[in-house]
Every structure is written in C-alpha cells, then in structure tokens.
Amino acid sequence: MIVLGFDTATHATAVGLRLPDGRALEARDDPDARAHPGHATRLLAMAGELLAEACLRWSALDRIAVGVGPGRFTGLRVGIATARGLAQALSADLAGVNSLDALAAGTVRAEPGPACALAVIDARRGEVFARPYELQFGTDEIAGSARALLEARLLRPEELGGTVELAAAAAGARARCVAVGDGAVRYRTELERAGMLVPPDGSPLHGISGAAVCRLGSLAAPAVALEEVAPLYMREADAERAREPLAAAQGSPA
Numbered sequence: 001m002i003v004l005g006f007d008t009a010t011h012a013t014a015v016g017l018r019l020p021d022g023r024a025l026e027a028r029d030d031p032d033a034r035a036h037p038g039h040a041t042r043l044l045a046m047a048g049e050l051l052a053e054a055c056l057r058w059s060a061l062d063r064i065a066v067g068v069g070p071g072r073f074t075g076l077r078v079g080i081a082t083a084r085g086l087a088q089a090l091s092a093d094l095a096g097v098n099s100l101d102a103l104a105a106g107t108v109r110a111e112p113g114p115a116c117a118l119a120v121i122d123a124r125r126g127e128v129f130a131r132p133y134e135l136q137f138g139t140d141e142i143a144g145s146a147r148a149l150l151e152a153r154l155l156r157p158e159e160l161g162g163t164v165e166l167a168a169a170a171a172g173a174r175a176r177c178v179a180v181g182d183g184a185v186r187y188r189t190e191l192e193r194a195g196m197l198v199p200p201d202g203s204p205l206h207g208i209s210g211a212a213v214c215r216l217g218s219l220a221a222p223a224v225a226l227e228e229v230a231p232l233y234m235r236e237a238d239a240e241r242a243r244e245p246l247a248a249a250q251g252s253p254a
Contacts, residue, residue, distance in 0.1 A: 005213035008039040008079035009071025009099035016210025017050040024211035039078040065217020067099040069232035070129040076231040084226045093222035096229040104133040105212040108144035120183030128183035132167030157187040161194040
C-alpha cells in the first residue's frame with residue numbers, strides 16, 4: 001500500500017510517503033515560531049516533491065492519512081480539507097490519525113529507551129493537549145508501538161504533574177518517562193519538576209513525524225465517508241468564544 005500522510009496540527013507541516021516495502025520518505029517545514037505557518041502554501045508542494053523523489057504519480061496513492069488533532073484550529077482545517085480533497089480526486093482511501101498518537105509513535109526506536117512517554121502539544125492560552133503512553137520497543141523487522149494509557153486531556157501546565165504520576169505508575173517505570181512535543185518544550189520546567197525527561201529543544205522527537213502518520217494511517221480502518229475524518233478540537237475556537245459575550249449583549253434587554 002502506498003500512503004501519503006501529513007499533519008498540520010502544530011506550527012510545523014510534516015509530510016510522509018510510505019512505500020509498498022514499508023520504507024518511508026519524509027519532508028518537514030518548521031518555520032520560526034514568529035513566522036506564519038506555511039500549511040496552506042507548502043503542504044501540496046512538499047507532497048509533490050516526495051512523490052517525485054519516489055518516481056510516483058499522484059494516481060499511485062492508495063490511501064491518504066491525515067492528523068486530525070488535537071492542535072491548532074486553522075492548521076487542522078487546512079490539513080483535513082486537503083486530505084478530503086485528495087482522497088476524493090484520486091479515489092483513494094482516507095484515514096484520520098490522532099496527532100498525539102503520531103507524536104508518541106516517534107519516540108519508539110529499535111533500541112530500548114524510556115518505558116513511557118507523554119505527548120504534549122501546545123494548545124496556547126496557557127494550556128496543552130496531553131496524553132500518556134506505554135512504549136513497546138520492537139526489532140529491526142518489527143516496529144514498536146505506543147499504547148495510550150489515558151484519554152487525551154486539555155490541561156494547564158500546573159496540572160501536568162498528576163498526569164505524569166499516573167503515566168509512570170501505569171507503565172511501572174517512574175524514573176524512565178519522556179515528554180515530547182512543542183508543549184513539552186514550552187513547559188519544560190513543570191515537566192522536569194514532575195520527574196519527566198525532556199529532550200533538548202532541537203530534538204526531532206518534539207516534532208510529529210510524517211512517517212508515523214503514514215504508518216498509523218496504514219493500520220487504521222479507512223473512513224466510509226469523507227466527513228468521518230473531522231478535526232479533534234477538544235475546545236471551541238477563539239472566534240466562537242469571542243461571539244459568546246457579543247451574542248449575550250445583543251440578547252440582553254435594554
């Protein structure tokens with residue numbers, strides 16, 4: 001199966017192309033934090049570059065896999081709309097992948113490492129999306145896996161300690177847990193205080209891997225209808241919040 005996978009849940013755009021033999025090609029656009037995300041302008045160009053590198057046409061794609069969040073509202077809308085459009089135009093399968101699951105999957109390597117991981121995506125407004133995982137390491141022939149221990153949650157930084165304790169206790173390895181993601185970088189102090197290992201800021205472990213999206217997407221059941229693959233917001237958008245006080249004021253009696 002040839003799978004094109006991508007994720008736009010964070011500031012970066014991650015794209016992967018999984019080939020029939022299991023090999024994967026990857027591309028990543030990781031703009032400066034002060035720059036505008038390039039999801040809308042870079043996504044299709046990066047995908048096209050990977051297809052050209054593999055000497056494949058768009059029509060060769062069997063499945064489109066896309067990160068559905070949780071993450072940034074605008075990025076998710078761009079990624080999912082693009083995935084739906086490609087799946088429809090190419091008559092390819094479509095599969096949604098939880099972005100936290102893809103982030104955690106990137107921590108699994110052939111050699112033994114931490115026993116558990118906490119995937120943390122910056123939700124802005126002083127909050128994060130977080131989910132803990134137990135890591136199972138594989139061999140060169142068999143890929144490892146990240147098994148979710150709890151449901152994803154929207155947390156304030158000071159609440160991360162409780163999730164760390166639950167994850168470490170469930171995995172049975174309190175001292176060997178790693179936190180990854182842009183949220184882990186931003187709230188390093190709180191996580192390290194709770195006993196988590198946080199890789200250096202520039203570590204590739206903090207970015208969602210296009211290859212991981214492809215792999216998880218290849219294992220998922222394809223959507224029956226395009227609309228089944230929808231953004232996992234976990235909270236209302238800023239625009240919706242802004243409308244609430246305005247609507248309340250308009251509805252108040254004079």
